[in-house]
Every structure is written in C-alpha cells, then in structure tokens.
Amino acid sequence: MNFFVHLLAAMVCFCLSTGAVAETTAEEALQVLENEWAEAFYRLPARQQTEKFNALLPRIREFKARYPQRAEPLILEAVVLCTLAASDWGFSSLSRINEARALLIASIDFDPRAMHATAYITLGNLYHRLPGWPISFGDDKLALQYLEAAHRMFPDSLDSNYFLGDFWLHEDEYDKALPYLEKAELAPVRATQRLSDEKLKEELKVALTAARQRKSPHTDFFSDLLPDIDN
Secondary structure: OOOOOOOOOOOOOOOOOHHHHHHOOHHHHHHHHHHHHHHHHHHOOHHHHHHHHHHHHHHHHHHHHHOOOOOHHHHHHHHHHHHHHHHOOOOOHHHHHHHHHHHHHHHHHHOOOHHHHHHHHHHHHHHHHOOOOOOOOOOHHHHHHHHHHHHHHOOOOHHHHHHHHHHHHHOOOHHHHHHHHHHHHHOOOOHHHHHHHHHHHHHHHHHHHHHHHOOOOOOOHHHHOOOOOOO
C-alpha cells in the first residue's frame, strides 16, 4: 500500500516477464513487481492503470505461491487490489478492498515490519478513508491504532510520519499533525523508493502548508488510491 501501501521505487534493469521474475531472487522479484506498480500508479491514466494492475495480479499471486511464508507478496497484492478498485470503481470494488484488508492482516502474522510497516500504514488509511458500517469497515479508532503502531516501529520514516500527520490533519488537529509532518520533511528520499518518496514529498509540502495555516488540505495523497465513496 508501503499501501500503501506505502510506497515504491525507481525502475531497475530486469526483463519484466513472468519468466524473468522466476529467475531472480525473491528480493529482486519483489522489487520488479513493486516498481511496475509504482510506474503504473504514479504515471499512467486510470484506464491504463486498470489494465496494468490486472496484468500484475496473477504474477504477484504466483510469487505469493512460491513464497507462502513471506509477508511482502500479501502486502503487494493488497496494494494492487486497492489501486485496482480505485482505477476501475464498480460493484466489485468493495469486495476487492475487503480482500485487501484480509491480506494485510494476514501479512502481519508473518512479519509486522515488512516493507517498513506498509501493512499497518495501508490498514490505517483504509480504516480512516472508508465509510463505516453498513457500507464498509471504516473506523477512525482502529485507523489511529494502526498508524501509531507503524510509527512506533519506524519513528523516523517518511511514510509513518507523513500518514500519521495526515490523519491528524484530516481531523483538523493541526497541532498534533505538524510535528509528524515536520519530521517527515526531514526524512531522506530513499534510492530504492525514489519515485514514491518524491511524490510523497510533493504532497507533504501541501500538508505542511495546511497544518501551519490551520486549514484543511486541498489535496489528499491517499484519495488517489481510494475515491470518496461517502457521497
């Protein structure tokens, strides 16, 4: 999702076919799939995103079957399902998001720190952005618990600070939001996640201005992943 997350990197020089993924190490294969998702999410229009995400899913599931005890393929599948739900919003979208939630929760049992706590960050954002019962499973208390758990594990990371600050910003708790957003500003752009970190830094500037001016933000990074279905 890092869902979300959280979230991903610059292109590497691998052939992106299924056969090529099979010949790489688990870490290299994961990086290839992460990079393809990031390129699609950040650079393609919605129609092309849908096609790309649908093509990625069977390859991620093949990777998951090959490494059934790893958290990362569960997280990556969940992130792709969420972004697919947003790019092709329809009757199946909520079921995709429910499936994503189950995958993220399952990933925590394998490794709660995987991908810099992306499972926690993505779950926190899902619970915060989605409406509650009977439409969906939105729950601000659970959202905060997940986001704070991610921050406890990675107190200096860009993602954990940005998204916890973003939570408080959207609650109009500007004094609570600002310290996390300012700490996120200090976090470096990671070489392995340059594309996603640079995009997040752009959103961070907007969030910082909103917090300092005590105004609701005009843009919302996570709304690109989930449409507003309250209206």
